[in-house]
Amino acid sequence: MENMKRRDFIKMGAIVSAGIPLGLRATPWLKNNAKKPITIGVIGTGDRGAYEAFILKETPGIKVVACCDIIPQNLKNGLQEAGKGVKGYTDYKKLLRHKNMDAVLICTPQHLHYQMAIDAIAAKKHIICQKTMTLTTSDALALSHTVKKTDRVFQVAYQWQSSPLFNKIHKMVSDGKCGQITHIRSNYNKNMDWRIETDDPAMERQLNWRMYREYSGGLMAELCSHHINIANWMLNDVPHKVTGFGGIDYWKDGRETFDNVNTIFEYPGGVKASFQATITNAYEDVSFIIMGTEGSIVIKNEAGQVAHYFPEEKKLHNSLSEGELKNIDGITSATRKAWARGEGIPIEVENNTIDDFETTRAMFLDFVDCVKNNKMPQSNIENGRDVAIAVDMAIKAMRNGTIEYWKPAYKG
Secondary structure, eight states: OOOOOHHHHHHHHHHHHOOOSOSGGGOTTTTGGGSSOEEEEEEOOSHHHHHHHHHHHTSTTEEEEEEEOSSHHHHHHHHHHHOTTOEEESOHHHHTTOTTOOEEEEOSOGGGHHHHHHHHHHTTOEEEEOSSSOSSHHHHHHHHHHHHTSOOOEEEOOGGGGOHHHHHHHHHHHTTTTOSEEEEEEEEEOBSOOOOOOSOGGGHHHHTGGGSTTTOOHHIIIIIHHHHHHHHHHHTSOOSEEEEEEEOOSOOSSOOSOSEEEEEEEOGGGOEEEEEEESBOOTTOEEEEEEESSEEEEEEOSSSOEEEEEEOHHHHHHTSOHHHHHTOHHHHHHHHHHHHTTOOEEOOOTTOOOSHHHHHHHHHHHHHHHHHHTOOOSSBHHHHHHHHHHHHHHHHHHHHTOOEEOOGGGOO
């Protein structure tokens, strides 16, 4: 990338603040799809599943016709959120036989995703599958092979890929606005026990499935996988090797999945990416930082993300003569003061999704478009498979104290 001259710096400010019409309110086919909606059943209506049933109800072009859950209260909540006239099931295989149903949303514990997706494919349904797509590498590969043999649309629920802001950032990175990417850092920090209280011991593992290895990959799968997916997308590659540490160091309550994880992924070209999560301290909350030779992009917040671009001060100064520096007080002085306050240039997009509701609905709108027009979703079987494998590698590295290597057999 050429040195940044004054005009380039001014242009950069315009680039990161200019709006592009990618958001919900700018979607041209939004109204057209409302006439003949895609019918969908929701399998798994716990907290997230019931919430997504509500979002689906509010999404033009799609209609919830059935919900399924083995826990009565969850099913009741899901039916309430999905709206009137929705059929309830306690057996997902019976839901798959629901008449005139085009698709399913699989929103169950992670270990159930693979078999439910296989059965949904056999029932000729289009699929939205919650992340992480599968619990194991072998299941990720097997599901990928099966999906590729069908004509069904398969979306993996990484909703950030449908965010106009993330798409803008992806374009900036692809266009070299940060120079050569060298590092990525991410945090996903919360302060909570992640436990659902119950007086019935028989319900413990059903309600708190995220805490048991049989059902979930824990923090790496439930939280860090969002950031791993974004890193793979931004770098257009997968990690070649993974290592890290994790432990149950605070919440000693019988759980099996770690209450803190800290991993390092190495990508081609030597790019190092760290993925860290804890449920013992919420400092720094949720953040994702892309670091390059010409600048950095910092994304913060979990739902209504905000982002800033930080050009490298050294690069800026090296590209300007002393005379030029003296004549751009309006730019350089303001920039220096912003740097001193730890501020950057806001990255803004027109019609951005402002919260998780809008971002998730944008993902569902992508699904509607893909089903109606026979297209591949932005988040699909390819990236879903790669993230599931990377998560599995990280968990194995932490549990075994090893370095895990990406294998050629993982692609395909």
